[in-house]
Amino acid sequence: MKKINQFLTVMFVAVATLMSCGGNNNGKREAQSLSGAGATFPLPFYNAVFEQYSSVSGDEVAYGGIGSGGGVRNLKDKIVDFAGSDAFLSDKEMSTMDSVIHIPTCMGAVVLAYNLDNVSNLNLTGELIADIYSGEITMWNDKRIVEINPDAKLPSEKIVPVFRSDGSGTTFVFTDYLTKVSEKWASKYGCGKSVNFPVGQAAKGNPGVAGVINQTKNSIGYVGSEYAFAQKIAYANIQNACGEFVVPTSESISAAASGEIPADTRTSITNSNAKGAYPISTFTWILLYKNQNYSDRTKEQATATLELVKYILSDKAQKMTSAVHYAPLPAKAIELSLKNLKTITYDNEPVLK
């Protein structure tokens, strides 16, 4: 009985705290409920940031992790306030929609996890990864792998590559990188959310791929960094465009975006030529309509949406990225994004002053 009472007390306090979070919007405008949908990759980060934003502003934010493709479709149908996407819209896609603004929110990477006995440090190059995934390198003790790993005791065993069986932004970033570093890969397999890998086996989602690697000796596979960091999986150092072998960390991922970025931030930063950059890094974006007056949205709703995005770009939110295993945006990307945010209008008036 005593235990039940204690439990009830705890529950009551928890509920009371949750409810009290709702109300304080400083009296500026009415609390809004915003909805977004899209990429699953930044979901843990968005959950954390949106919750914090709600407690600061009083606005409720609902985000559905339905995949980048689904998010863009929802934005096209004008049923969400914003969409999340791991891939920026191509010029062709942009031309079929009303003007869309891309705002990067955080950075992540794709790491190559492996399962090798007695190997704690593995170096790989883009060329090698492309050859492993196209079945041209089949053994771990291949001359070319040994050459860049002189200290590792590589076994004379078959390599078991693992890839994603479901369509995924992770596959897109990974194959985008391979397309850049290997002409053979580009012409034969190309890049996309699903690619016809000729060898290996596939599993569903990051947990699926990580699970197969964890269980299968001599396997290698690509996994989203946010998942790999949280699970403490062994992953390889990848050679970047400057020739350095780089460990994926928050810093080296952020470094990938320290080079030139176009004004609309629509750029792939894989194989970045910046120093110390991890080469398979990526932005993830929030997509917004430039004209916020659509589908009966009020001006207050538009303001709330932009304040939310602005909050994501703030120092406070960016500092949270590493805690949930992402990397913060470099200052330049934030600067550009804040500028882009100011161009968003409601009835031809800028929403943010």
Added chain:
Amino acid sequence: MSDKLFRIFLFIAACLIPIICGGIIYALVTDAYESFEHFGFLNFIFSSEWDYTEGNEQYGALPFIVGTMMTTFLALLFCIPFSLPVALFVGEYFKGTPVAAILSTVTDLLAGIPSIIYGLWGFFTLRPIIMALDISPEGSSILTASMVLSIMIIPYAASLSAEFIKMVPADLKEGAYSLGATRFEVIRKIVFPVAGSGIFSSYILAIGRALGETMTVTMLIGNTNQIPDGITATGNSMASIIANQFGEADGLKLSSLIAIGLILFLITAVINMIGKIMIKRARIS
């Protein structure tokens, strides 16, 4: 008055099911049409190309049809040596005893286990064994998926077969015994010929169950979109390609996935129909 109401209610309920079924077929056909139109119906079924490359999309269902057929029939093969003895044990040798009741309950229990649990068991227990035995370096294969699938369909095959074996008339068996036949001879010469088509139909229904199994197969088959070149190779099944690719699919790819769904629907429907017809025949004789 209430009688009339009840009749109306029954009528609506009875109509609803065929309407829903028709609606599903209609939706599948209309959504799959784009793909059939683009590739041609036969070409879609017999093409083994599954290529996502934008601008040069090629979708053919053959690798998945082959994968589904291989896993299903291997599963059937593996399931017979377990399900048939169970059926004979429960339906003939220990008919009506507490041991038989326990065994049939346990077998039926297998049918109630969610498929994800079979998948987990296969992934964490069977797959490492396959790798340790050096059968396949990947561990995931047509064989692995079939083995787990066979356990899943045992209850379907066993309990229905047992029912048909129980139905074999006692006077036939007693006649054989009085002529000096042994138990084994009675089973071979009396029980199997009489209950044969019933047992056959119970396996047909088990196949129907194996065809559509998604989760377990996805976890164990390796999900590669090529025609498997052996039973220890990785492959993919119709249900599992749909489950895997549906989320991010649109346009032609979405239509092709729905077309695969339609083909799976047709195959399952035909096989179930054959099973139903066989059961009817078994009852009449």
